[in-house]
Structure formats: C-alpha cells, structure tokens
Amino acid sequence: MRNLFPLKKLALMAGLCLPILAAAQQTTKYKPNWQNLDLQTDSVFGISTEKAYKELLPGKKHVTVLVAVIDGGVDIEHEDLKKVIWNNPKEIAGNKKDDDKNGYIDDLHGWDFIGSAKGDVHYDNLELTRMVRIYNARFANADSTKLTGKDLADFKMYSKMKAELNKKTTEAQQTYDIIKRFNGLIDNVLAKIGSKNPGIADIEKFQPEGGAETYVKNVLLKALPDFKDVADFKEKELKGGMEHFKELLDYHLNLNFNSRDTVGDNYANVNERNYGNNDVAGPDADHGSHVAGIIGAVRDNNIGIMGVANDVAIMSVRTVPNGDERDKDVANAIRYAAANGAKVINMSFGKGYSYNKKAVDEAVKFAMKKDVLLIHAAGNENENTEVELNVPNRTYEDKSGTANAWIEVGASGPMDDATLKASFSNYGKTSVDVFAPGVAIYSTTPKSTYAEHDGTSMAAPVVTGLAALIRSYYPKLTALQVKEIILKSVVKISHNVEIKDGNNKKEVPFTDICATGGVVNAYNALKLAATY
Template structure:
C-alpha cells in the first residue's frame, strides 16, 4: 500500500474515530447544567435547582476524591476548591497526621516517587502478555497440565490481540504522520503557517498525496477557520494517540514501574508514591474536577455542579491502563481521609488483581462513601463485555451497593440521545448523564470541550456531592437511591450502532433506570427523606 493510500486510511478512519464526534447540533457551553423544558438542552437542571430550590438553604462542605491522571492545582477555577489536609503541614517532609503519606496536602500520587512520575504505561492486556511470556518461557508448552493449559490458551489469545492492535496502531500512525509531513511541506512551499483559502487554492500540488491533503484542508477551513486550528483539532490528537499506542500501550517491552519503585506484586503495600498530584499531564483529571466543582461564583470560566466541595486529587491513571494495586490504594486513601464521594472516570478490559480493588471498595463502602464510575467509551454492552473496575465482587459475595455506573448522553432529546461512543447495559449501567461537548477546566487555566463517559460520571459525582452538602445526614445508599429514583425517564427510542448496522431501542434497554439524572428532581426528592 503506497503512502497516499495509507494517508487516506488514516484521515478517513482514524481521526473521526479518535474524535468520538456526534452528529448533533452544537450546544452552548455549560449545557450539562441546563434544563430540557426551559433551555431546550437535555442537561441535568442544575441551574434550575439552584434558582428554585437552594436559595438561602444551609449547606456543608463535601470532599470529593478525583481518582484520575492528575489535577492542575494552580487552575484559576479549581485552586479555591481544592481539598487541604487540615492536619498536614506542607513541605516539612513529615507525616504530621500519621496517615502514611508525608506532605499529602491536596491528595496523593500513587504513580510516582522521588525519581519522577509515570506518564505512559502499557495496557493491562499488554502487561498480562508480558507476565505470561515470562512464565511460559520456562515451561514446556507441549506438556502443560491442569490450570496451565487454560492459562496458555488465554495467553495465546491475548498475545494475538496485542500483536494485531500494535500493528494497526503503527500503520495508522504512519498514515497520519504522512498526512502531517505532506501538509508541512505544502505550508513550507507557500511560506505561511496559516495560508488563507485563496492561497491554498493557488498552490499547485506536485503529487497525488498533495492533491488529497490540499482538498482535505480546504474542506475543513469553513469549520476550523485556520490551517493550524484544523491541525490542532484533528491531526495532532490522532498523531499523539497512535504514537502512544504503538510506543507504549501495545509495547510488551515497555514497563515504567521502576520509576515508582514499589514491590508491585505485593498488593498489600500501601505507602509509596509522591505528593505531585498534578503530574505531567493533568488534562483529563482537571476536566473531571471542573465538572464536579469549578467555582460557581467567581465570574470566570465555568460552573461546576456542586457549590461547596473540596476536590481531593488522587493521581492514579497514566496515559495507558491504570494498575489495580494503585486503584485499590487510591480508593482506600480517599475513603480513609474524608472523601464522601469518589469519582472514577477510567476503565479497562482486563484486570490483574480484582480482589485488591474489591477489598478497597468494601472498605470505602464501610466508610459510607458513594462511588461513581464511568461506563466506558467503546459502544459496548457491558452485560457481555468486561469493563473494570466494576461492582461485581470476584469472590461471588455480591455486589458493591453504594456504586453508580454512568453512561453518556448528548444534548438533544431525540434518537441521538445516547452518545454514540457510550457503553451501555440493561443492568450493568445505572443512569446516563451529559457527556458530549462538555466544556471544562484544563491545565494552564484554560478550558476545552471533551467527550466521554469520563465527563458524564463527574456530573453524577457533582450531583451526589450537592445532595450530601444540603442534606448531610443522608447515607451513601440514600443518595444513590435518590439519584436513581429521580431520573427523567426517556419515552422514545434511541439509536445504537452495532458495527455497520443501526438499531433503535428503548432507553431502559441501555440502563437500569431508563433515564438521565436530574438535579432538580433529586433535590426535591431528597427533601422528603428523613
């Protein structure tokens, strides 16, 4: 396949896939907090709740843990809502409160040490392939017995998955890179970084590849206005994404764990990490934190769902898959240090040590914590597909009751309401919440639109915190019950994409409640609880 064909493949397939775009009308910034009846956008009616239900009411501060890739502690819209450990003295390198973590002023980072921070990691399936490879290298695979037979079959399946995914990532990266190189050459020939449409039209392509790139960019200019804006929105995200997949996510030889320096196989080890809760890439975690509790009264940026929260930053998720040991310790840390709500906008298809996470979840529930988890962005039915962590205990002892699983919805009340990328499940997902074109905080006191169930989960976490703030005597299970009972039920069918086919289903086939969370309804219902 020649370079031009590879470029076509990358641009036509890879970039739209990465963008997770939906064919819906653009909603205004903050639409997730609007009301369907009064504003015509299917938000969760946060502003209506403040206007009609909460004025003058007393409220107390609620700590919400954001277990994620890091939070920008200097952000203009977040710095005033950060959790501050009241018993810890910053910078003295002493564990003043004796919780096992010295100088944990705003939270803790479980994927770093004095050596630095983990930024990239492999996917869990890649790490499992590496472990299996080491195990079976010392065995005669022609004479396996007992459990090793099944393990070897699983190893071969995962090895094939990793090999295929790595090849696809490299191929797609090559295509995107070729497009980028051709575009750079055209711009160099024109002599401008941002030529206008007339200047682009005047350029005489020298190859079929240049013809295609010229046509593609010209077609994008009405939307993006400038060439650099198009490159920033479409080319560079794809370039970075597939480069990361090829070099880190599906690279069996890549293992950054030595940076952390822990005994990784010892799941009972708790005290490792460092104080850098921002880390090298806090984009995702900062965005999540802003949705939950960005300052509502400072006249800048955005407005979070909850008006009296403190964000506890627990850095756990690299670019790649989080590790079960770190997730378990992050949940324990949050629960032990006063979090009432934990947001978990992450997930993966394989689990290395589910028991460790399950035990941590049980600990958090014993502390009356409500856990909110994003359902995932693979457009899969999680009744049949694994998505970890999840509420089902591996030992068969039941499920985590104080847990809400969240799918993502769009702004328009029509067949497109289910976000095209969102996972779903009749019993495995509880509710849906806004997750398309959500504007929130990003590093450097900036703001950006992101898509994902990662954005839907914090809308629910913010609502849970709002309820617990105004009705502090309610238990985690009562708050969950209120959120689930107060959804806006969807009475019309919505589209679900199955491969090349589109089908329409009732919304109660996608989640247990059959609805979208609603702050106004939830707070009215909360007022009736004793």
C-alpha cells in the same frame, strides 16, 4: 480518550493507504454550561442544576462534602479550583512529617500513588501489555500439549492476549505511518499552492494532479471549518495523531517499557500501602482538572465555569497515568480516599483487563463500610458492557456480591432525539445505571485554562457533582439513599436511541442501554431528597 476524527476509516488512494475524513468534528456550539441547564427552558438536555439552585435551594443550609477525584492529577492552583481544593486539617505543610499518622507524609491535598522521590510516572503500558509480559515469563518455554487444568486455561488466555497485542501494535504502526505519509502529501500540496498556511479560497483554486492531491484538497476543505486554519489542523490532528500513535508504540504496547522503577514500591506486594509522593498534579493534570471542574468549580466568582456542586472540597488522588492504571494503585487510592473522609469518589477511568481485581474489590468493600458512594465512567468504546469487560466494576470477582453504593454512568448529548446516547458511550441494560451529559463539556484545564472534552469521563463527574450536592444539603442521607434518589429521579426517555450493532447502527429503547432508562436530573433529585 482522544478523538482523532480523520482516522476513523482508511481508504486506498493513489497506491497509498490514507486517513479519510469520516465525519466532520462537532461544529455545533452548545450553550455554555449546557450540562447544568434544563430541557424545557433551555432546549438542551442538561440536568436542571441551575433550576434547582434558583427554585429549591435559596436560603437552605449546606455543609462541605469531601469528594475524591481518582485520576491523572488536578491543578490545585487553577483560578477556578484553588478555593475548593481539600486542605488536610491534620497535616502541617512542608515539615516532612506524617502529622496525622495516616502513613503519608505531607499529604496536604491528597496523594500520588504513581510517583516517588525520583519523580512521577507519566506513561505506562496498557494492562494487556503488562499481562502478556507476565505470561511471557511463565509460558516462554512451555509445551502447550502437556498443560492441563488452570495452566492450560491460562495459556489459552495468554495466546488470545498475545494475538490481541500483536494486532494492536501492527495497527498502531500502520496508522502512524499513514498519518506521517499523509502529512507529507499535505506539505507537497502546500508547496504547490505556495503557502504553508493557505486560506480556503487558495485551496479551492488549487488544481490537483492525481487522486492523492484531490484527496488532500477534499480533506482540507472539509476539515478547515472546524479549525482556525491549515496550520491549526496540522498541529492538532496530524501532529497530535502522530504523537498519539507514537505513545502507543513507545509506551502503551511496548513489552520492553516498564515505568514501575519510578515508583520504587514492591509491585508484587499488593498489600503495600505507603508509597508514592504528595505531587497531586503530576506531569499532565488535564483530564483530572477537567473532571474536578465539572464537579465543583467555584460557581460565584464570575470567572471560568460553574461546577454542579457549590460546597465541595476536592481531594486529588493521582493514580491514572497516560496508559492503563494499575489495580494496586486503584485499590490504594480508594482506600486512601475512604479512610480520609471522602463521601463521594469519582472514577473516570477503566480498562478491558484486570491483573488483580480482588485487590480493587477489597478496597471497594472498605469504601462501602465507610458509607462512600462510588461513581464510575462506563467507557468510550460504544460497547455493551454486559458483554465486553470494563473494569473496575461493581461485581466482586469472588462472587460474594456487588458494591451497592456504586453508580455506573454512560454519556449523553444535548439533543433529545436518537442521538441522545453519545456515539462513543458504552452502555448496558443492567451494567450501566444512568446517563449524564458527556459531549462538548467545557471545564477547567491546567494553568487556569478551559477546554471542551467529550467522554463518559465527563459524564461521571456530573453525577458525582449531583451526589455531592445532595449530600451537602441533606447530610444525614447515606450513600445508598443518595444512589437511590439519583436513580429514582432520572428523566425517563420515551424514544429510541442509536447504538452500534456490529458494523451497523440500530435504534433501541433507552431502557435497553441502562437500568433506569433515563438521564440524571438535579431538580428532581433534590425534590425527592427533601422527602426522605
């Protein structure tokens, strides 16, 4: 999820609604590879991966573990990933035949469930938008006074969702207009300064006229330490902000936009399996590549970064567009990964509504039978997921139970203090199992580049990498045993951490925000695994 730091609050100044700099971006530079370091020796709350490699794993045999990354795509040619990308041994490259008879032609490195011969889906709606569109067709001419039973219940839900969609659309339009106007104010100030890219000294010398110019000057002075220069600030935050909210308006919240024609499936047929293409990167592989690198980027090539696991094969199952993933595609992605041998599946995605959770649940049950461990990101809304719905989740909609081989992951930061819970991370006393590093994580991005990202999307693959590491060195362990080991071996947190309580913050015990009350630890987990 994109963090647009100047847009956290709105202030009325000089008759204009303007974005206000609520807090500067993170200027602290953490130690490289901090998520794999050790709290005692390195003073950052990593998971002690390097300590485990140094003290526990030398000379031990290990096997390659197939890990599926269900995401927006992975750059399979990345310099630090290409050696760990899965090559389907039963498929012959480029012959346009389904050699392994699994229903997917030339699926050499995985599959893309949001593409076809026509191309690949880049943007899609939020699930909220799609559901309102479906209900619009059903209730467009309905007389609510004559509805009863399920129809009345659905109509009430529809009314609630429609109001939420209207609110989101209005806020997105207003924020887009605000950023655009603020950008214009900055341009006016720069024109008065006489430079399109002035330095801090030039800005400090500038004598503003009126509240708006004073505000612009203050924002620039606060922001510039976190950017190369004014041009960099404008490019990344203002232009990036406008692009973000334009995408919301044009695609995510737009009832008239529907990307599904690109896929060409019968979307109403949830049992349909064999659609898509073999483009496992897609038009934007940033998020998925970052996730893949955290899990298993090559550790011993002296370039780039070091993944948690040192012997994995990454299967890319492209399912997540710029927008909300669709349940049909998620279900098929889980089935594909499990059927083709994945032992751990990373799912760094989620949403607040589900159109067909049953389909996803059935796929999860299939994965459970295949001894697959599912790792899911808890989400970035700083909400309690015992109260606010975040899907997919381990609880089956038909009340038949839960997926036992499932780990729900919150994001932690590097400091062992009240800020240990990442400010954005969702949490839940029973709905979240563990926390793992998810702040300023440096990993692989497309075209052999690297970048820092924040999110539970980064925390989940830390745990996925750990699960793969355990299954690599102790391949006889079941998915349930690996989960048990990870949960039992956490570093327990004895101090309170900050969470949001309405509009306020409060401090609570770590046991109030996750079931184990701790942060995962590779060293402890591998020591425990050796006793099984």
